[in-house]
Amino acid sequence: MKADEIKKVLIIGSGSMGQQIGAACAISGIAVNMYDVADEVLVTSKERTRKLLGYLVKIGKLKPGEDEQAFLKMSFTADPAEAAEGVDLVSENVPEDPKLKGEVFAKFNKLCPEHAIFTTNTSTLLPSMFADASGRPEKLVALHFHDIRMTDVVDVMPHPGSAKETVELVRDFALRIGQNPIVMHRQSPGYVFNFMLSELFKTAQTLAANEVASVFDVDRAWMGVLHAPIGPFGMMDSVGLDTVWKITDYWAKKLNEPQALKNAAFMKLYVDRGELGQKTGKGFYTYPNPEFTRPGFVKGEYSDKNSK
Ligand SMILES: NC(=O)c1ccc[n+]([C@@H]2O[C@H](COP(=O)([O-])OP(=O)(O)OC[C@H]3O[C@@H](n4cnc5c(N)ncnc54)[C@H](O)[C@@H]3O)[C@@H](O)[C@H]2O)c1
Incomplete structure (x- = not known):
């Protein structure tokens, strides 16, 4: 099979990432079956997918009318057999649990055509964790998306049993x-990107937790030198400080690394105050209109509570 012979894609799990990947396929004229566990979930997915496509028009990624055209390429079903019928490629987007992902792939291995390629959008797991359960390890790779509203970079990650043809x-x-x-x-x-990002977060946290530099000054350095619109702490605010803290704390405890434990404790101060970043209106910055977006930020006109 060649990429231009892919006519129908199955999205398993129609949550936030399933909606984005389904939309990206439909925009390119590919028929999309959106599958989820219950009709009630699909009602919300349908609404949110339509909104997402509308937003892509608003930000100029689509022309008016292209959103409706794409939406017409998408069907939503909670019937696994109907969802799997005639599909050429599958994108799995269920919650981050290797056992669940394995079960889902095993179920759809029985229902999907033999030639269908399986991809997973896992953030942190490895495709080898459910390659055997998928029943078609040579046809399985990770195809990992970021946020299609903001970026168009994806990772393609094989496991040791993926066929070269599948990767291509x-x-x-x-x-x-x-x-x-x-x-x-x-x-x-x-x-690739998330690995680099986690290291950047770690070094930024170390500078602030060890009181080497304030949060704002770490971001000012990054933004000023690279002419970047956002620094590492601004990015953490956008991910959510609860999520960043959970990941930092998990690895700190697992590796029992003193500096990482100190960084986790630093992050926890914000989490305990309910300052979770952009979504709660306060984190390292205040929202909307965070300090780092204001003129004069890089020049040093603002200071945070970690400043001396
Ligand atoms: N959110 C992100 O920024 C992001 C980015 C890249 C990758 N990912 C990864 O994408 C995957 C999905 O994340 P999400 O943020 O879309 O989660 P989500 O919670 O928004 O969506 C998950 C969906 O899977 C459905 N689901 C649960 N069990 C199922 C089953 N057995 N069969 C079919 N559907 C089932 C749920 O009903 C839900 O609609 C995760 O592996 C996550 O790590 C997330």
């Missing part, structure tokens, strides 16, 4: 749906 096909498929694939040579947790 998924890379070509990513290009076909307007994404820029980063093809990895082998599996590694966190893919």
Whole structure:
């Protein structure tokens, strides 16, 4: 099979990422079956997908009318057999649990055509964790999306049993749906960008937790030197400080690393105050209109509570 022969895609799990990936495929003229566990869930997914497509028009990623055209390519069903019928590629987007992902792949292995390629959008797991359960390990790779509203970079990550042809096909498929694939040579947790980002978060936290520099000054350095619109702490606010704290704390305890434990404790101060970032209106910055977006921020006109 060639990428341009992919006519129908199945999205398993129609939550926030399922909606985005389904929309990206439909925009490219591919028929999409959105599958989820219950009709009630699908009602919400349908509404949110329509909103997402409308938003893509609003930000100029689509022309008016292209959103409706894309939406017409999408069907929503809670019937697994109907969802799997005639599909050429599957994108799995169920919650981050290796056992669940394995069960889902095993179920759809029985229902999908033999030629269908399986992809997972897992954030932190490795495809080898459910390759055997999928029943078609050679046809399985990770195809990992970021946020299609903001970026068009995806990771293609094989596991040791992925066929070379599968990797090439998924890379070509990513290009076909307007994404820029980063093809990895082998599996590694966190893919490419997220791996770098987690290291950046860690070093930024270390500087602030050790009182080497204030939060605002760390971001000013990053933004000022790179002419970047946001710094590491601004990015943490946008991810959510509860999520960043959970990941920091998990790895700190698992590796029993003193500096990482100190960084987790620093993050927890914000979490305990309910300052979770953009979503709660307060984190390292205040929202809307966070300090780092204001003129004069890089010049040092604002200071935070970690400033001396
Ligand atoms: N949210 C992100 O920023 C992001 C980015 C990249 C990758 N991911 C990964 O994408 C995956 C999905 O994340 P999300 O944020 O879309 O989660 P979500 O909670 O928004 O959606 C998950 C969906 O899966 C459905 N589901 C649960 N069990 C199912 C089953 N057995 N069969 C079919 N559907 C089932 C749920 O009903 C829900 O609609 C996760 O592996 C996550 O790590 C998330």
